[in-house]
């Protein structure tokens with residue numbers, strides 16, 4: 175007798191929960207203070223991106239819940255909270271204070287948030303994108319260091335910083351007016367970070383500018399560094415950034431560091447992953463990890479994954495953004511990509527939302543693969559191998575863990 179869809183789903187879902195997980199992308203908070211509660215979690219979560227505020231009154235909480243209740247961010251965060259704190263009922267304005275107290279009490283132990291990550295989420299390693307201190311591991315071996323490189327786009331003039339207030343001068347010194355020296359010092363800075371334990375580079379420059387990186391002559395980048403500041407145009411600044419990013423990609427290949435790239439949502443404008451076609455093609459030895467499935471441009475990432483051996487699709491954050499989009503994309507990725515490249519990360523700040531993100535991903539895996547099994551595309555055993563690849567094995571190999 176063949177197993178029903180729901181039996182197969184259950185088998186795969188249960189199997190996923192036996193596996194250790196390597197979480198490829200997180201911004202986990204450095205510490206938890208004693209006031210940590212439901213309000214802290216909500217305000218540090220993607221639910222906050224809905225732009226709906228709440229206050230201390232029962233009525234304001236009711237209105238908030240009524241509006242955000244079916245948003246995917248809220249749904250999975252709530253599931254994460256209910257799972258961790260063994261709650262039987264969804265969050266309501268009536269039980270809000272009680273839930274908040276339970277969370278607050280548990281977190282009086284300032285290591286409780288790490289216990290959730292290690293035990294509940296089964297994370298063996300979490301790649302930490304600490305944009306507040308690039309290359310940090312929050313003083314915990316649970317986290318692997320990732321070095322964010324956005325500050326280097328701002329070296330054409332002194333005193334500039336990236337959107338997280340990181341200055342290139344902190345890493346490569348000040349007063350550099352020669353582009354060759356700038357690139358050489360940038361290379362040294364990245365090498366130092368690698369020697370300190372960084373296992374990947376990260377670009378979140380999509381929060382600042384377009385992703386259409388073009389190969390430009392060195393003279394253009396040099397011009398941006400030496401021309402009169404009043405003469406500097408947007409095109410000059412773009413050319414400088416293009417030249418710098420091509421060099422970061424080259425250095426990533428030389429140092430064998432995967433290049434994690436934020437594509438898609440965020441600033442949204444000009445962040446279509448297809449804009450990276452030129453830089454991906456001209457740097458065949460660089461491993462481009464394209465984040466978030468490129469949402470909403472998942473088809474573009476699928477196309478790039480199909481055509482380019484150096485593209486590594488990572489669906490971090492995607493099951494939280496839209497569970498349906500993640501499931502659809504995963505099915506297509508299995509079909510058009512190879513199974514050694516797909517990874518997942520939570521992309522969250524709190525343990526509760528991370529747990530919710532993992533629940534979402536486990537659901538996406540079980541649901542997508544059950545459908546493929548029902549179609550006769552693959553067997554249950556092979557589906558289990560795919561789950562292990564995506565939650566663990568691929569990241570272990572890609573990041574040399």
Ligand SMILES: [Zn+2]
Pocket residue numbers: 199200201303521
């Ligand atoms: Zn992120």
